Amino acid sequence: MRLLPKKTNIDFLRYGKxxxxxxxxxxxxxxxxxxxxGLNFGLDFTGGTLIEARYSHAVEIPQVREALRxxxxxxxxxxxxxxxxxxxxRVPPREGVNTAEISTRVLEALRSGTGxxxxxxxxxxxxxxxxxxxxxxxxxxxxxIATLGILVYVAFRFEWRLAVGAIAATVxxxxxxxxxxxxxxxxxxxxxxxxxxxxxxxxxxxxxxVFDRIRENFRNRAFSKATTKEVINASINETLARTIMTSxxxxxxxxxxxxxxxxxxxxxxLTMVIGVVVGTYSSIYIxxxxxxxxxxxxxxxxxxxxxxxxxxx
Amino acid sequence: MLNRYPWxxxxxIAVATLIGIVYALPNVYGEDPAVQVSPTRSAAVDQAxxxxxxxxxxxxxxxxxxxELGAGQLLVRLKDTDDQxxxxxxxxxxxxxxxxxxxxxxxxxxxxxxxxxxxxxxxxLDLRGGVHFLMEVDMKAVVKxxxxxxxxxxxxxxxxxxxxxxxxxxxxxxxVRVSFREAADRDQALGLIRDKLTTLxxxxxxxxxxxxxxxxxxxxxxxRRTFALQQNITTLRNRVNALGVAEPVIQQQGESxxxxxxxxxxxxxxxxxxxxxxxxxxxxxxxxxxxxxxxxQGQVPINAKLYKGRDGRPYLLDRRVILTGDSITDASSGIExxxxxxxxxxxxxxxxAKRMEDGTKDNIxxxxxxxxxxxxxxxxxxxxxxxxxxxxxxxxxxxxTIRDRLxxxxxxxxxxxxxxxxxxxxxxxxxxxxxxxxxxxxxxxxPSAGKENIEQGFDSALVGFLIVAAFMIISYRLxxxxxxxxxxxxxxxxxxILSLFQATLTLPGIAGIVLTMGMAVDANVLIYERxxxxxxxxxxxxxxxxxxxxxxxxxxxxxxxxxxxxxxxLLLLGSGPVRGFAVTLxxxxxxxxxTAVMVSRGVINLIYGGRKVERLxx
Numbered sequence: 022m023r024l025l026p027k028k029t030n031i032d033f034l035r036y037g038k039x040x041x042x043x044x045x046x047x048x049x050x051x052x053x054x055x056x057x058x059g060l061n062f063g064l065d066f067t068g069g070t071l072i073e074a075r076y077s078h079a080v081e082i083p084q085v086r087e088a089l090r091x092x093x094x095x096x097x098x099x100x101x102x103x104x105x106x107x108x109x110x111r112v113p114p115r116e117g118v119n120t121a122e123i124s125t126r127v128l129e130a131l132r133s134g135t136g137x138x139x140x141x142x143x144x145x146x147x148x149x150x151x152x153x154x155x156x157x158x159x160x161x162x163x164x165x166i167a168t169l170g171i172l173v174y175v176a177f178r179f180e181w182r183l184a185v186g187a188i189a190a191t192v193x194x195x196x197x198x199x200x201x202x203x204x205x206x207x208x209x210x211x212x213x214x215x216x217x218x219x220x221x222x223x224x225x226x227x228x229x230x231v232f233d234r235i236r237e238n239f240r241n242r243a244f245s246k247a248t249t250k251e252v253i254n255a256s257i258n259e260t261l262a263r264t265i266m267t268s269x270x271x272x273x274x275x276x277x278x279x280x281x282x283x284x285x286x287x288x289x290x291l292t293m294v295i296g297v298v299v300g301t302y303s304s305i306y307i308x309x310x311x312x313x314x315x316x317x318x319x320x321x322x323x324x325x326x327x328x329x330x331x332x333x334x
Numbered sequence: 335m336l337n338r339y340p341w342x343x344x345x346x347i348a349v350a351t352l353i354g355i356v357y358a359l360p361n362v363y364g365e366d367p368a369v370q371v372s373p374t375r376s377a378a379v380d381q382a383x384x385x386x387x388x389x390x391x392x393x394x395x396x397x398x399x400x401x402e403l404g405a406g407q408l409l410v411r412l413k414d415t416d417d418q419x420x421x422x423x424x425x426x427x428x429x430x431x432x433x434x435x436x437x438x439x440x441x442x443x444x445x446x447x448x449x450x451x452x453x454x455x456x457x458x459l460d461l462r463g464g465v466h467f468l469m470e471v472d473m474k475a476v477v478k479x480x481x482x483x484x485x486x487x488x489x490x491x492x493x494x495x496x497x498x499x500x501x502x503x504x505x506x507x508x509x510v511r512v513s514f515r516e517a518a519d520r521d522q523a524l525g526l527i528r529d530k531l532t533t534l535x536x537x538x539x540x541x542x543x544x545x546x547x548x549x550x551x552x553x554x555x556x557x558r559r560t561f562a563l564q565q566n567i568t569t570l571r572n573r574v575n576a577l578g579v580a581e582p583v584i585q586q587q588g589e590s591x592x593x594x595x596x597x598x599x600x601x602x603x604x605x606x607x608x609x610x611x612x613x614x615x616x617x618x619x620x621x622x623x624x625x626x627x628x629x630x631q632g633q634v635p636i637n638a639k640l641y642k643g644r645d646g647r648p649y650l651l652d653r654r655v656i657l658t659g660d661s662i663t664d665a666s667s668g669i670e671x672x673x674x675x676x677x678x679x680x681x682x683x684x685x686x687a688k689r690m691e692d693g694t695k696d697n698i699x700x701x702x703x704x705x706x707x708x709x710x711x712x713x714x715x716x717x718x719x720x721x722x723x724x725x726x727x728x729x730x731x732x733x734x735t736i737r738d739r740l741x742x743x744x745x746x747x748x749x750x751x752x753x754x755x756x757x758x759x760x761x762x763x764x765x766x767x768x769x770x771x772x773x774x775x776x777x778x779x780x781p782s783a784g785k786e787n788i789e790q791g792f793d794s795a796l797v798g799f800l801i802v803a804a805f806m807i808i809s810y811r812l813x814x815x816x817x818x819x820x821x822x823x824x825x826x827x828x829x830x831i832l833s834l835f836q837a838t839l840t841l842p843g844i845a846g847i848v849l850t851m852g853m854a855v856d857a858n859v860l861i862y863e864r865x866x867x868x869x870x871x872x873x874x875x876x877x878x879x880x881x882x883x884x885x886x887x888x889x890x891x892x893x894x895x896x897x898x899x900x901x902x903x904l905l906l907l908g909s910g911p912v913r914g915f916a917v918t919l920x921x922x923x924x925x926x927x928x929t930a931v932m933v934s935r936g937v938i939n940l941i942y943g944g945r946k947v948e949r950l951x952x
Binding site: 148149274 | 606842919
């Protein structure tokens with residue numbers, strides 16, 4: 022069964038300027054959202070303690086708060102998590118105190134202060150402030166290395182204008198995801214960061230396939246009279262069925278993760294769903310339009326010397 | 335003939351798949367509830383222990399599945415968790431403190447697979463529940479300790495050589511600062527320090543010309559840091575043994591950190607208390623005049639105290655302490671030159687040496703005992719109220735004859751074996767001078783949460799596979815079925831590689847596998863779309879198959895390679911659960927290159943190759 026008609030002939034580049042303009046506007050919006058609302062950094066980056074506890078029956082949040090206040094945790098945030106019998110408590114990082122003791126004391130307060138000795142620990146996460154700082158640095162570094170590595174590879178395998186296109190699409194996807202995090206107050210922690218890097222991987226994977234076809238078509242005699250615009254359009258159209266198919270299978274997989282994977286990887290899956298959708302859009306509209314506007318020509322992609330002779334029929 | 339693979343290509347596919355299946359297989363067998371017995375000290379794990387355990391279990395009327403004598407541990411597999419708890423309780427009573435008894439889930443991998451070194455995947459703490467601690471050794475304190483020791487040494491040196499000085503102390507900017515009244519004294523002192531304390535370097539004393547600033551060289555500091563870290567690891571390992579954890583991980587991370595992972599521990603408060611225990615040592619004279627039998631009856635002489643030895647023997651020791659462990663700066667084990675018997679060499683600081691001298695000079699020929707004291711604070715529930723209970727364990731680890739007046743360096747002999755000498759040196763070091771340590775990260779997953787995580791992970795992997803498979807078959811019909819076969823082979827290979835390398839599988843790791851399922855079929859999509867294009871261009875089915883695979887190949891490599899770059903960057907990010915995601919993603923990309931291209935082609939060649947084909951089912 023085919024998802025698309027046998028042959029599509031859409032003039033994608035006609036919408037190129039429009040899409041690039043739209044994307045730029047959208048990204049500015051994302052940046053504004055980021056500046057105004059900031060990222061909701063998770064425990065991994067801020068440091069502090071997070072405790073998830075489950076009681077055998079429903080508990081009242083004010084009662085839990087009171088118990089925590091008495092134990093000296095007036096600054097803790099308490100909320101239900103999943104059901105009325107499960108609570109999630111966040112204690113901000115504190116200076117000086119033996120930080121590892123916090124989780125023990127919170128648990129004591131949960132058990133004795135609410136008269137429910139059966140509170141069961143589901144999860145404790147404690148991150149010291151120094152570790153948090155390191156994680157931020159490592160994360161930023163990883164994103165940078167990924168982007169640079171891809172830039173170098175695409176520039177080496179293809180051409181610098183295409184590399185810029187690939188990076189433009191990647192940055193587009195990342196900024197969009199981060200804008201959504203800011204707008205929806207999605208918690209940004211290590212797992213979310215991993216998802217952003219996975220989105221980078223997906224987006225580039227998607228883009229490179231189109232680039233491969235652009236290069237192939239420039240070298241194809243059938244396109245010897247065609248303009249750059251025609252070649253790029255034809256390449257996007259020819260790979261469109263594949264782009265949509267792969268997006269669908271990947272999207273299905275991450276939707277399954279969202280539905281069945283449980284709360285621990287919820288933000289991961291959500292980020293991936295957003296990333297796959299926006300990554301598909303960007304590899305069609307942004308990645309190929311950018312080199313076109315940068316003045317990509319046939320000569321730029323013809324084989325140099327003896328390289329890749331087998332591609333010429 | 336078009337689209338026929340040579341036999342060796344089929345052989346590669348068959349062998350790779352077979353190896354994949356064999357090494358993935360251990361994951362389908364479940365786990366047995368088991369009790370693991372391991373020695374806490376130098377106690378032996380041998381046939382005698384085997385018989386003791388077997389007899390005890392049969393006395394309790396429980397029949398175990400098997401009892402296995404392994405390297406350094408004894409594993410008792412049981413039918414259910416009820417038996418497991420009963421046996422653990424019973425063995426804990428029977429074996430005493432020499433062995434630690436831990437509950438474990440032992441994989442019930444059949445013997446023939448274990449013989450091939452095939453084991454199930456190693457599940458991360460988020461999947462089986464447990465505690466992860468990241469601990470940091472306070473390196474500033476290590477340097478401070480070293481500087482303070484040099485302050486003592488320099489003071490003793492100058493005093494002994496009768497050099498006049500104003501003060502000796504730690505320099506605020508690092509190192510040791512010595513102040514003098516006259517330049518001649520300073521120069522004399524400098525000469526002495528250069529001569530006797532060769533490891534010190536002369537630093538910048540700033541404006542005051544009558545001061546000397548001496549710094550500890552970087553190599554020595556590095557050595558001290560490494561030493562402090564190793565010591566803490568050793569101490570933590572001893573304490574974890576006391577906790578009775580089946581498969582603990584205690585590892586160095588970076589230059590000043592230690593990772594401690596305790597799978598299956600539920601009571602994290604207790605774990606923290608035990609890990610945070612402090613240990614120290616005391617040297618006391620053995621009271622030879624007292625009657626030990628009377629003391630055992632309760633009549634302890636006024637100036638003596640009754641102790642238990644590590645070997646179970648009672649000791650009557652003098653109430654006065656000669657020396658505490660704080661004074662020990664180093665301890666090492668070796669063989670005594672004259673007698674050839676194992677010995678432990680101890681080095682004391684200046685103050686300690688003086689006290690040791692005073693304490694031993696009139697007691698030559700008497701026995702001196704080394705007492706190991708461990709203090710830990712535990713929270714126990716007493717009458718329904720949680721209370722802090724401090725437990726102190728005191729035991730005599732050794733008693734030896736004083737041969738001579740003891741000073742800054744002395745040795746303890748009369749130790750049974752080199753192994754015991756090593757343990758004693760280790761205990762002396764670990765008990766006396768560990769640098770302060772702090773928990774900088776904790777991640778605990780309760781057992782029920784771990785169970786849910788693994789169920790959700792398994793469900794999403796299964797549903798993910800089925801949905802992607804259905805989508806591929808609907809889209810590409812017979813060729814879709816081929817893609818699903820390749821996908822299944824891919825999943826088997828990922829699991830096999832994870833099992834083979836014993837990489838840790840985490841929940842994000844499972845997410846990586848599910849994501850790989852969605853993306854690995856991309857290679858098949860590329861090939862099939864290309865085949866459709868070639869058919870539309872009028873190629874014959876056989877030519878279309880060949881062109882589809884050949885032309886898509888370079889694209890698949892490019893796509894996978896760029897994806898791999900992102901995966902490697904993720905691996906570099908490398909912390910905990912994220913690492914698990916990166917690992918499965920990278921493995922998945924690599925295996926998909928093999929399965930989606932070679933396995934799919936092999937199957938398609940088997941179906942269509944070398945015969946006349948009217949229509950391709952794609």
